[in-house]
Amino acid sequence: MKVFRELTEVPDGFGPSAVTIGKFDGVHSGHRAVIRRLREVAAEKGLTSTVITFDRNPLEVLAPEKCPPSLVSIEQKLDLLAGTGVDATLMIAFDRALADLSPVDFVRRILVDSLHAAAVLVGSDFRFGARGAGDVAMLRELGATYGFVVHLIDDVRPEAGRRVSSTWIRELLAEGDVAHAASLLGHIPALRGVVVHGAKRGRELGFPTANLSPDSEGLIPADGVYAGWLTDKGERYPAAISVGNNPTFEGVPQKQVEAYVLDRELDLYGHHVEISFVERIRGMVAYSGIDPLIAQIADDVTRARRILAVEPA
Numbered sequence: 001m002k003v004f005r006e007l008t009e010v011p012d013g014f015g016p017s018a019v020t021i022g023k024f025d026g027v028h029s030g031h032r033a034v035i036r037r038l039r040e041v042a043a044e045k046g047l048t049s050t051v052i053t054f055d056r057n058p059l060e061v062l063a064p065e066k067c068p069p070s071l072v073s074i075e076q077k078l079d080l081l082a083g084t085g086v087d088a089t090l091m092i093a094f095d096r097a098l099a100d101l102s103p104v105d106f107v108r109r110i111l112v113d114s115l116h117a118a119a120v121l122v123g124s125d126f127r128f129g130a131r132g133a134g135d136v137a138m139l140r141e142l143g144a145t146y147g148f149v150v151h152l153i154d155d156v157r158p159e160a161g162r163r164v165s166s167t168w169i170r171e172l173l174a175e176g177d178v179a180h181a182a183s184l185l186g187h188i189p190a191l192r193g194v195v196v197h198g199a200k201r202g203r204e205l206g207f208p209t210a211n212l213s214p215d216s217e218g219l220i221p222a223d224g225v226y227a228g229w230l231t232d233k234g235e236r237y238p239a240a241i242s243v244g245n246n247p248t249f250e251g252v253p254q255k256q257v258e259a260y261v262l263d264r265e266l267d268l269y270g271h272h273v274e275i276s277f278v279e280r281i282r283g284m285v286a287y288s289g290i291d292p293l294i295a296q297i298a299d300d301v302t303r304a305r306r307i308l309a310v311e312p313a
Contacts, residue, residue, distance in 0.1 A: 001082040004090045007114050015116030018042040021052040026071035027080035029186040030156040030164035035084045041119050049087045054094040073217035103129030107142045117148045176222035178277040190276035191218040195268040209258035210268045223284040227304035230259045231274040237261045240304040244284040279307050
């Protein structure tokens, strides 16, 4: 997948293209349905399939007090988009200048002059241009003027008519329901970050953990213990993962993420790893002493092994 991080990076001869536009936070199953149709239209018409997305949620500029946390970082989003098979992604910096573009200028500068769009795929609630003045009807009028066709894409509604959305997925992660979130995402929710030194309490208890840096990429799920995977340099290892402030001990920072790799001890300090969450095992609780905690951790490991279908070494 080609990635353009500014309009000026798009080569003069780019296209003609089939384009879709959106935040694509999480690149969930609804986004993937749009991209599948995008690729079909592109293949039918001999066009370059292209995604336009933004380097931040537009609300970060337009209404910061209403802006939710992102499900994924920019680099995670680009990797997920690349996995869909799309030909190119234009990652536009969403700033005040972009927000103030009129609908006509948005279409002319980005869709027509830069990407030479021949087909544009959007949902029924699509808005564009300053103060969201442009809608699907206006986009179709502009398409007639500038030579592109607009395709309306239906929402994906897998359960009781509810539309798949990043908001719904955030709600599930806040509840710790990572398995349900994964079903809506179409991939396992994951964090990325550097392994840093912790208090080494896990090692003292017999379960050494890889502690993720607090500035990790991705949305951290609810406090608790999870079965999942730790990936380092392309190798994936089964793990029991703890999220929270470790209430048995005092002075532990909030939202600490640490992964115990099953059946092997790895030197991961300084490594940039990915931790993915398959299923929640339990919530976070405080224990009266070390022995009950060790017994609980051993049970967590057994349950993680069962969930991940991993035999003891």
